[in-house]
Amino acid sequence: MNHVAPTPEPLAPGPELERARWIAFRYVIAATVILGAAGILGVIMRDSQAGVDRVPDGWFYAIMTAHGLGAFVGWAAFAVMGFAFWVLAQVGFPLTRTAARLADAAWWLMVLGVAGVVVTCLGFKFGASWVFLYPLSFHGAGQWGRWTSFFFSGSVLLAGLSIVVWCLSILTVVLGPALHAVKRSIPNRVGVAIGLGYLAPRRFATNPRPVPYPVIPLTVIALDMIVATLPLAVLLVEMMVQSLTPSVHVDPLLAKNVLWWFGHPVVYLLLFPAVAMLYQLVPKYAGRPLVAGNVISIGWALAVVVNVIIWAHHIYIDYPSGSPQAAINTAMQPLTFSITIVSALSLYSLFFTIYRSRYRWDAAGAAMFLALVAWLLAGLSGVVNATIAFDQVVHNTLWVVGHFHQMALLMIGFVIFAGVYAWLPDLIGKPLYSDAMGRVHVWLTFVLGTANSALWLWQGLHGAPRRFAVLPHQYDNITQAGVPLAIGLGLTQILFAVNIVQTLRGKGVGRVADPKRSRRVVLVALAGGLALAGGSFGWAAGTEATKAWAGSAASAPAGANPALAAGRSIFTSAGCSGCHTLAAAGAHGTVGPNLDQKKPNLALVIARVTNGGKVMPPFKSSLSATQIQEVAAFVVASEGNG
Amino acid sequence: MGRIALIIAVSYGTVSVLAIVFLVWVGVSTRGNQPEPDLRKIGEREKTWFAVVVVLLAVLLFSTILFTPYGRSAGKHAQIEKIKAIQFAWIVPGTPLKTGTPVEFQLTSADVNHGFAVYNAGGKLLFEVQVMPGKTQKYVYTFKKPGTYTILCIEFCGVGHAHMQGSLTVSA
Incomplete structure (x- = not known):
């Protein structure tokens, strides 16, 4: 396990490169449009909770459902799914005609699925929050009916099928001839593609070069998401039937396990391709190969199995009498801990690849570094969730919301930003409009986003429930402190949008701005962000919280009679x-x-x-x-x- | 903030600060023209890091795994409180509850998943557990102080979720 992979060569110009370019571009553009919509919904929710511009509860939950699925699957997953094809092209894996057809089908399925979610939520007020809360879809309390529930489940099914088809497309590419595996059997090739060759070079032999590191996480997630999504697809079909025929139903505990069987790995549908992007880009930006890439293969050999058997850490506080759930949940803690090893090893390798290098701190470089920071902070808050003794007081509180925004927005999102800044020019053959604008965007987004998540983590530790249209008054001051942060976060994304649009229009000049001057601009933006965050925190700390449960039965005047x-x-x-x-x-x-x-x-x-x-x-x-x-x-x- | 929440706040805060110090160190190391480090040696040390991570996780595992809420027994003299959740109310029978004696909550739901979360008068979350339709979820808790406790629903249950409150009265 001592040989270090040489830097793999990208695809030569030709139809295969053009296909990868076009597919990646379409995924990223569609995902970015969805980010815009989902982001606006997020700001509306934050403002509404704080009483700035209150939307009725029913609309709040419909918006919440669209925001969650839109941002998580429609933006983050969709974008990294697209970049995966470009990463593969960069390491010399051609997008064959079959793989391109599958990738194209996956794109359409995702676009239709997300459109269905948006229509059912924002058009027909479906507000059951994803599908994880079975049987909530069928108990709309008058807010939505059976056909809405039917079409929502169907839309999620399309998104699920998109994921499966994408997995097939990725597997077609990674198991193809570019793998350079010596043996022909499929199981052996799969072993090579998930990096076992670094652990057992003879058994999983390759010639002339070992598998490039970015291929490993992509193969792992493509295998796992098929295993994870198929049971969900069956349940979604059942849910479509149940919407129209209420006598058909499944055991809620079984349903919950099936849903999280998918619900956990889908988080890694975001993370693993993002890690593949980092494996590809960070060494380029540091000007040296990935440090100890061979050691991280230990983590991936573990991940491919463990990823699909740790679902129940999402249901630690469900353990009804007479069910084996308490035992299952207990087994999940050590298993979940073991998957943190993948992150721990990858972070070590990536940070030491940067350490004392001539790292390029342009917009993409900064975004990648900040993504690593967020990965570490989100990983640590995730360890809290993974620990049953801790989870029992933060489960379903805003702590969880703080954690997954650290992960999905600040880690995955920042890898996507890095991908756009580094690769959009390559994808369209036009230079980036403004790197300085990009740097202001990433630094400001990071400061505001981290502060925003910190407020949620803090509220969660104080028992503030998540998914409340209106929080109990004791949380009001901190909720209100989040408003300027959310609005600032939203406005900062305008810089991202302008940069993309101007780049697409060919307005970039391709010259690097005066580094001193643009550094000053970034520092001013950073200071502004920190001041806004500090001001919000200070305001929250200085305002005395309303005493608990104001307006509830216990404290309100009872009247004369x-x-x-x-x-x-x-x-x-x-x-x-x-x-x-x-x-x-x-x-x-x-x-x-x-x-x-x-x-x-x-x-x-x-x-x-x-x-x-x-x-x-x-x-x-x-x-x-x-x-x-x-x-x-x-x-x-x-x-x-x- | 409850005791466990305080432990989380302190440990997460401390580790995060250490992590940020490390990250700034890595970031700053790229400034100036520092000589190339011995990458082979750093690569070798990743195996040591691997061992350190495994040990840290094992310590966390063994120091927390006994503190799960599972398998708690209320004993023979428990006070039984059967509470039913419906969209969007807690149906509390109002059995007089006393401090000092364990209460065994037997929780059921008539429709969807709910979350049974009990807060004291100061708004501190004491405990929470899920309630699933078609199942009985038990939770054992011993109240230490008399007073009125508020029940919130902490699992999203539909449009009236945020207003689904109830109360428990505990006397000495």
Whole structure:
């Protein structure tokens, strides 16, 4: 395991290079358009939570669903999937006609899938947040119906099929003749492509050169995503059927396991191709080969198996009685820990490739370095999630949101930015419009994004739940501190968009700007970003948080009439506020009728509370007849009195 | 912030600061014309780093794995509290709960997944556990102080999710 791979030669000009160029370009442009849309949705959510521009709860969750799938799959995954073809071309792996057809089909499936998600969420208010919360898709509480659920599942299915087809395309390329494997059998070639030749050079022999490092993570993820996605595809078909035929259903615990069987590896659909890009670009920028690339192959041999058997760390706090889930979950902690070794080895190799090199700090170089920083910080917050004893207090809090924005936006996103700045000129044969603008973009985005994630991590440690349209008031000040950061983050992306558009228009002049002057511009931008972040933090720290649960049953004035006070307390504790608006009870629910406007009479309230309505559940088993009388009396007495 | 959250905050904060110091060191090392380091030696040291990572992970594993919430027993004298979750309410029977004696929560859901998260009057998250339709999820907790505790739903359950609150009253 001592031989070091020589730098592989890129493809010679020709139809195969042109194909890779065109495919990568299409993926990246489509993904970047989706980033724009998903980013705007993200800013809307942050502002809404902070009360700057409140959107109704139902719209908040629909936007959340579109933002999550759009940003994660439609932008991050889609972009690195496209760059993967360009990476392969750079290390001499030709995009054959078959592989190009598959890549083309995967592109269309993804575009259609994301379009379906956008239409079902933003057009038809589907708001069940991905599909991981089975059976939530079928319980829209009146917000969305069965056909919407059907088309949403179908759209996700298209995105899933896109991933599978992409995997086939990648496998076609990496297992082809450019691998230079000596043996012909497929299992042996697969072994070569995942880097086993660095561990057992005779058994997985290659001639004349060993497999280039960037090929390894691409092969690993292409194999794993097929294994991970096929069960999901079956479940999505079931969900389409169940949308229309409610009698068909599966066990929710089984469904959850199947969904996370996919849900974990899909994170690595973002990470592993991004790592392949880093393996390719960082050595180029440092002007030396990847340090100890042969050692990282240990990590990849581990990753190809472990990646698909650590799903249940996403469901550590699900362990219903009589199920084996607690035992499964416990086994997941050491397994999940073992996959951090891949990151630990890769980070070591990449950082020491940069160490004391003549590293190029242009926009792409800076973006890559910052991606490595984010990878380390996100990896560490991920170790917290992977530890059951820790996860039990941060699960489903904003800590998780902070963690995955560190990973998806600041790590993967920054590798994508690096890919655009370094390779877009090669893809279209025109120089980059402005490297200085690119550097301002990446440094500013990093500062604001890291500060934004830090707020979420902090709120999560204080128990702030994720996926709340309106957070409890005790979190208000920090939520509001996030607003300037989110807006700043959004505005900074305009620099990225302008740079891309001007580059496409051929406005770049291809000369390097005065390094001193552009360095000053970057430093000013950086200082501005730090000042904004510091100001937001300072403001949050200086504002006293509202005392807990203001407006909840325990602290609100009960009113003069004791009988009505009892009714009010039932109204707030039985969950009526969840769906109805009634100013006298401090309730702002939007699922059911607004009681201040509808002003139902006593008999109707009693009937609805007792037996339920179209969407409303019956309360006769949970509330006594007296309690129902009391709550109804309170509602009728308070209607419109807010 | 709870005790476990504090441990996370301190350890994550410390390790992150150390990581950032290392990163700045790597970044600064590219400035000026420093002589090329011995890359072969650095490559060899990656094996030592590999061993260090394995040891650190093993330490973290063995120091935390006994603190999972699984398999807790409330004993014979437990107070049983059966709570049912529906979109978007907690149906709490209102059994009088006492401090000092373990409470065994038996949680069920009528419709979708919910998350049972209990906060004290100061807004501190005490514990959380998922509630799945068709299953019974148990959680054992002993309240130390009397008072009113707030239940929030911490698993997204639909449009009324953020308003799905309940309360528990615990007396001495």
